[in-house]
Amino acid sequence: MLKLYTARNSICTQKVFITLDEKSIPYEMQNVNLFTNEQYSPEYLKLNPKGVVPTLVDDGKAVVESTLICEYLDETYPQKPLMPPDPFSRTRMRLWSKLIDEQIFEATREISFSAHFRYKMQGMTEEQRQVRFANVGDPERRARFLSTYELGADSPYVFQAIGHFEKAFKSMDAALADGSQWLVGKSYTLGDINMVPYVARLDYLNLLDIWISGRPRVQDWWMRAKLRASTVEAIDKRLTQEEIDEMKTYGTAIRDAIAQRREDYLATAKI
The missing domain is CATH 1.20.1050.10 (Glutathione S-transferase Yfyf (Class Pi); Chain A, domain 2)
Structure with a gap:
C-alpha cells in the first residue's frame, strides 16, 4: 500500500490528499512533526533529502515534490484521469x-x-x-x-x-x-x-x-x-x-x- 508522509496543515500535502480522494486510492499516512524538526531526522532525510513534506513511498520507492506526486498518482492509477487527454x-x-x-x-x-x-x-x-x-x-x-x-x-x-x-x-x-x-x-x-x-x-x-x-x-x-x-x-x-x-x-x-x-x-x- 502507498505510504504518504505528511504534516499537520501542510498545504503541499493537501493537494496530494485531494488527488488521492478524487481517484479513490487507498494509502497509509505517517505524520512528520515539523515543529520538533522530525523532517531533519536521518531516517526521513534518506527518503526526502530536502527535509520537506510530502513524500510518497510506493513499493519502497520514494516520490518527492507534491506536483510530481500528483502526476505520478494520475499516471499510475489511470482511473478517473485528472490530466487532460490532449x-x-x-x-x-x-x-x-x-x-x-x-x-x-x-x-x-x-x-x-x-x-x-x-x-x-x-x-x-x-x-x-x-x-x-x-x-x-x-x-x-x-x-x-x-x-x-x-x-x-x-x-x-x-x-x-x-x-x-x-x-x-x-x-x-x-x-x-x-x-x-x-x-x-x-x-x-x-x-x-x-x-x-x-x-x-x-x-x-x-x-x-x-x-x-x-x-x-x-x-x-x-x-x-x-x-x-x-x-x-x-x-x-x-x-x-x-x-x-x-x-x-x-x-x-x-x-x-x-x-x-x-x-x-x-x-x-x-x-
Missing part, C-alpha cells in the same frame, strides 16, 4: 502547476508565516529556532524565513507574495472568462487541484476577499472547488477547530496591513 491542454494544466511551484507556494508560505507560524516559532527555544533556520539549506529560503520571522507582514517578501497572488488571480479570472467552470476546459484537473489548497489557506486566514471581492468568476470557481467532497475531506475535515480559529485570528490581525500593501502594490506595479 498535449496542448496538458501544457495549459502544467502552466498552473508551474505557477504554484515557482510563485504561489512561496507567496502562501510568506503570508502564512507572517500571520501565524512566526508566533509558533516565537514559542520555541532559541536552540530549536536555530536548528530550524540552520537546516533550511537554501540560502534564499533561509533569508525568507528570517525576514518574515523578524518583520512579519512588513517583510519585503510578503509584499512580493501579495503581488504574486494579484497576478495569479488576474490569470484565473482570464482563464474563466470563456464561461468554463474550471481552469483548463470543462473538467476538473490537476490545474485546479494544485491551486485549491493555496486559495483555501487565504480563505482560512480571512484574507481571500482582499483579492477576489471584485472578481466574481474567481469567486464562483472557489465556491465550486471548496464544496467538492475531495476538498472537504482533504482540508476541512483534517483541520481541528483550534487550527481553524488560530488561522482566522492571526490572519485577521494582519488583514489591514495586507490590504494596504496590496493597494501600494497596485499603485506602483504594472500587472
Whole structure:
C-alpha cells in the first residue's frame, strides 16, 4: 500500500490528499512533526533529502515534490484521469502547476508565516529556532524565513507574495472568462487541484476577499472547488477547530496591513 508522509496543515500535502480522494486510492499516512524538526531526522532525510513534506513511498520507492506526486498518482492509477487527454491542454494544466511551484507556494508560505507560524516559532527555544533556520539549506529560503520571522507582514517578501497572488488571480479570472467552470476546459484537473489548497489557506486566514471581492468568476470557481467532497475531506475535515480559529485570528490581525500593501502594490506595479 502507498505510504504518504505528511504534516499537520501542510498545504503541499493537501493537494496530494485531494488527488488521492478524487481517484479513490487507498494509502497509509505517517505524520512528520515539523515543529520538533522530525523532517531533519536521518531516517526521513534518506527518503526526502530536502527535509520537506510530502513524500510518497510506493513499493519502497520514494516520490518527492507534491506536483510530481500528483502526476505520478494520475499516471499510475489511470482511473478517473485528472490530466487532460490532449498535449496542448496538458501544457495549459502544467502552466498552473508551474505557477504554484515557482510563485504561489512561496507567496502562501510568506503570508502564512507572517500571520501565524512566526508566533509558533516565537514559542520555541532559541536552540530549536536555530536548528530550524540552520537546516533550511537554501540560502534564499533561509533569508525568507528570517525576514518574515523578524518583520512579519512588513517583510519585503510578503509584499512580493501579495503581488504574486494579484497576478495569479488576474490569470484565473482570464482563464474563466470563456464561461468554463474550471481552469483548463470543462473538467476538473490537476490545474485546479494544485491551486485549491493555496486559495483555501487565504480563505482560512480571512484574507481571500482582499483579492477576489471584485472578481466574481474567481469567486464562483472557489465556491465550486471548496464544496467538492475531495476538498472537504482533504482540508476541512483534517483541520481541528483550534487550527481553524488560530488561522482566522492571526490572519485577521494582519488583514489591514495586507490590504494596504496590496493597494501600494497596485499603485506602483504594472500587472
